[in-house]
Amino acid sequence: MNIFACIKQVPDTTTRIKLRGDGNGIDEADIQWIISPHDELAIEEALRLREQQPDSVVTVLSAGPERVTDSLRMALAMGADSAMRLDLPGDADSSMNARALAAAIGKLGSADIVFTGKEAIDDGAAAVGQVLAVLLDMPCVTVVNGINYADGAITCRRDVGGGSIEVIETQLPAVVAAQVGLNEPRYATALNIIRAKKKPVDTLTADELGVTEANRKTRLKNFELPPPKQPCQIIEGAPADQAKELIHVLTSEIQAI
Amino acid sequence: MKVLIIAEHKNGQLSEATRELFGLSLGQAEVHAVAVGENLKLLAGPLGQLGAAKVHLIGDPALASYTGESLGQALGQFIPQLAPDVVLAAHTPQGKDFAPRLATSLDAALATDCIQLSLAGAQVTARRPVYAGKATAEVEFTDDSLKVITVRPRTVKPPEPDATRSAEVAEVAVQLPGQKTALKEIIASENVRPDVTEAAIIVTGGRSLGSAENFSIIEDFADSIGAAVGSSRAAVDAGYRPYRDQVGQTGKVVSPQVYIACGVSGAIQHLAGMRTSKHIVAINTDPEAPIFQLADYGIVGDLFEVVPQLTEAAKNRNGS
Ligand SMILES: Cc1cc2nc3c(=O)[nH]c(=O)nc-3n(C[C@H](O)[C@H](O)[C@H](O)COP(=O)(O)OP(=O)(O)OC[C@H]3O[C@@H](n4cnc5c(N)ncnc54)[C@H](O)[C@@H]3O)c2cc1C
Numbered sequence: 024m025n026i027f028a029c030i031k032q033v034p035d036t037t038t039r040i041k042l043r044g045d046g047n048g049i050d051e052a053d054i055q056w057i058i059s060p061h062d063e064l065a066i067e068e069a070l071r072l073r074e075q076q077p078d079s080v081v082t083v084l085s086a087g088p089e090r091v092t093d094s095l096r097m098a099l100a101m102g103a104d105s106a107m108r109l110d111l112p113g114d115a116d117s118s119m120n121a122r123a124l125a126a127a128i129g130k131l132g133s134a135d136i137v138f139t140g141k142e143a144i145d146d147g148a149a150a151v152g153q154v155l156a157v158l159l160d161m162p163c164v165t166v167v168n169g170i171n172y173a174d175g176a177i178t179c180r181r182d183v184g185g186g187s188i189e190v191i192e193t194q195l196p197a198v199v200a201a202q203v204g205l206n207e208p209r210y211a212t213a214l215n216i217i218r219a220k221k222k223p224v225d226t227l228t229a230d231e232l233g234v235t236e237a238n239r240k241t242r243l244k245n246f247e248l249p250p251p252k253q254p255c256q257i258i259e260g261a262p263a264d265q266a267k268e269l270i271h272v273l274t275s276e277i278q279a280i
Numbered sequence: 281m282k283v284l285i286i287a288e289h290k291n292g293q294l295s296e297a298t299r300e301l302f303g304l305s306l307g308q309a310e311v312h313a314v315a316v317g318e319n320l321k322l323l324a325g326p327l328g329q330l331g332a333a334k335v336h337l338i339g340d341p342a343l344a345s346y347t348g349e350s351l352g353q354a355l356g357q358f359i360p361q362l363a364p365d366v367v368l369a370a371h372t373p374q375g376k377d378f379a380p381r382l383a384t385s386l387d388a389a390l391a392t393d394c395i396q397l398s399l400a401g402a403q404v405t406a407r408r409p410v411y412a413g414k415a416t417a418e419v420e421f422t423d424d425s426l427k428v429i430t431v432r433p434r435t436v437k438p439p440e441p442d443a444t445r446s447a448e449v450a451e452v453a454v455q456l457p458g459q460k461t462a463l464k465e466i467i468a469s470e471n472v473r474p475d476v477t478e479a480a481i482i483v484t485g486g487r488s489l490g491s492a493e494n495f496s497i498i499e500d501f502a503d504s505i506g507a508a509v510g511s512s513r514a515a516v517d518a519g520y521r522p523y524r525d526q527v528g529q530t531g532k533v534v535s536p537q538v539y540i541a542c543g544v545s546g547a548i549q550h551l552a553g554m555r556t557s558k559h560i561v562a563i564n565t566d567p568e569a570p571i572f573q574l575a576d577y578g579i580v581g582d583l584f585e586v587v588p589q590l591t592e593a594a595k596n597r598n599g600s
């Protein structure tokens with residue numbers, strides 16, 4: 024099978040976000056970059072499927088600037104067969120990113136299955152997988168936390184909120200967006216990380232992919248940090264008094280209950 | 281400007297998140313609503329009372345249960361006929377699933393999970409959280425193509441229905457070609473409490489609860505105020521709670537009216553899921569716990585003493 028995993032490089036969650044001087048983005052100076060957590064599940068699922076299906080190849084794709092090569096190397100260290108960077112600016116929108124991914128998959132041979140994460144933790148758009156599916160004319164199953172593979176089809180469990188699960192059967196090829204619970208991503212060993220440093224990560228240019236600024240539909244601007252928090256009001260007293268006071272706050276001040 | 285609201289519904293009832301969409305600042309827009317499914321007639325009245333001038337019903341037994349594929353096909357045929365400027369849907373599990381596909385098949389611009397939206401004249405202004413709520417950004421639409429926008433639940437209050445209003449109703453027929461996906465089964469949750477993504481109030485417990493059984497004190501308090509029960513990842517990993525309750529970067533992202541964190545340290549990955557809550561309350565034995573930096577109200581104390589007292593006080597709140 025021809026298996027793809029799409030990964031986005033994002034700032035580590037513990038990063039303190041600082042805005043750029045013009046307010047139209049963040050200051051990338053001290054950022055530690057990681058593979059978006061759900062995308063690690065996408066890589067893991069691709070690797071597990073390869074282990075089940077003889078003659079399978081796992082290709083990992085990431086659209087972004089030079090820095091995303093490090094994340095692609097991490098995917099190679101986890102066990103992917105090859106990795107390709109799609110040279111797009113870091114602020115490309117869902118439409119540009121998905122177009123680049125679709126074009127790359129077209130160039131690299133037809134996909135049997137494409138894994139993405141359910142959402143990237145930078146923009147949290149939860150969109151690129153579905154957009155990609157439409158561009159590739161494939162069905163798409165989102166927030167998937169379980170898959171059974173059969174010949175030419177898969178059965179997925181979708182987490183639709185409130186603890187309810189939908190069981191969806193879909194023909195392959197398809198795009199599957201991974202949710203927590205699908206698997207436990209493996210760690211790349213130190214040795215494999217060192218080995219991956221020597222492996223090639225090829226690049227497809229925006230030109231080769233046929234993606235231009237004309238494919239952009241949205242741009243994020245005028246970033247704002249949340250207003251500074253008022254200091255926390257500590258409620259003092261014996262537990263019973265603290266409880267009464269808090270319930271009073273909830274009923275009278277906030278009027279939430 | 282013409283706006284189309286996609287109505288989500290279940291058992292003949294509009295979802296709360298759909299009702300909220302009518303509460304956005306829609307300016308002078310001509311507001312349409314569309315419902316897709318089976319037995320839709322009951323929805324026309326409420327949609328009209330909320331402010332829809334015209335309600336379009338795409339009824340077809342083949343659309344009785346939702347799949348992203350069939351809804352996409354149905355709306356993909358209908359929307360070009362209506363030719364709206366803006367399509368609005370709620371950023372719910374359904375909205376997240378279909379809106380990006382719909383936008384792509386209509387070659388529209390897409391902005392998901394918006395927390396501010398206003399329409400004035402031909403101008404659409406939208407703002408959304410980025411970096412898990414550590415910042416927000418305005419969405420600039422770079423051309424004047426159709427805009428598909430999803431709005432985070434609980435962003436605004438729904439308007440009061442106006443019983444004197446009613447909408448013109450149109451039945452719409454669509455052709456549904458063969459489907460590549462099929463819904464085989466829905467395994468409904470046995471959860472009797474509201475889901476964390478839908479609840480107005482969430483009471484969350486952390487690792488410090490120590491066992492699944494001890495979570496009953498969190499459940500009792502939640503029940504006394506009609507809240508959902510949330511969990512930190514540490515409590516999920518320890519097997520105290522199911523994954524569906526997990527709030528945070530790898531769990532659910534929630535923005536309730538009130539978030540009450542009991543024995544939760546406030547790790548950055550947890551904050552990523554609840555930072556945008558309107559009011560945050562923390563109960564923790566450690567006055568230095570990071571959760572207090574984000575909290576509006578705090579109780580420094582042992583949750584095993586404080587939470588049962590809260591349940592008591594909540595039950596007695598009406599003097600009963
Ligand atoms: C990639 C990644 C993703 C993650 N995703 C998530 C996520 O989605 N959600 C999430 O929650 N975490 C997530 N985490 C884990 C996160 O880093 C924390 O480990 C976790 O949130 C801690 O849970 P906790 O607050 O319950 O436990 P702890 O950090 O152990 O905190 C327990 C708190 O309880 C207090 N306490 C103890 N006893 C009492 C008592 N009797 N009464 C009152 N207070 C008491 C303590 O003072 C302490 O503050 C993630 C981590 C990583 C690396």
Ligand SMILES: Nc1ncnc2c1ncn2[C@@H]1O[C@H](COP(=O)(O)O)[C@@H](O)[C@H]1O
Nearest residue numbers: 029030086139140142143148149150151
């Ligand atoms: N630039 C990108 N390169 C590769 N994959 C991406 C990119 N952006 C998004 N994706 C994939 O699409 C999923 C959803 O992303 P998003 O729509 O940004 O929330 C991610 O989890 C990735 O799997």
